[in-house]
Amino acid sequence: MRRTLLLGFAAIAVLSVSACGGTDTAAPGPDRPTAPTTTTSTTQNAAPQPAEDVKLPPLPEVKAANETITKTTPPPPPPPTGVPCGAGVDACVDLSSKQTWLIKDGAVVYGPAPITSGRAGYRTPPGTFSVGWKDIDHKSSEFNDAPMPFSVFFNGGIAFHQGSLSAESHGCIHLSRAAAEAYYNALAVGDKVQVVA
16 A cells, blocks of 8 residues: 555656646656647847848938037128118118118118108117017107107117108108108018118
8 A cells, every 4th residue: 555655646746747847757648649849949149130131221420529510601792882881781771861771682672762860869879780679550658659650660769660751850760651661561670770870
């Protein structure tokens, strides 16, 4: 009986080993079909090899740290002919001749147009300025809501606008209605205005 028990334990041990993934030494039979055998590769750390016909895109060119990139900017347009202002301005005002011009790419596109400017105590200052803002139907907050149609402000409260061509202003550049409309439509925020004495 002791021998039968030992054989029983041996059989259990064989079954336990085969159930845990070990080698089953029991012979295949009708109750135990033959298990398919597979082979697996155990090669480690092998880099995948690309197919021979795969073409990789070229890497982008990288500039060296000490290499400088230079940009070329076009030169400013030449000063317009027959106008007292310098190059690169979009509007020119000549206080002494009481005239103004619109300029594009170094050429006069409108003018000369007659103007009136600041009276004594409110003289229009000379200089080069940038258009700051525009208002098509502006009213003066400083001078009793005086109308200033087609205002193009280029020096604080000083603007091109429609106004009297016979009476001097409080510093603004008065234009006829047609000229004021042309200046309002042609000039944009950031455009350069030069006023010469």
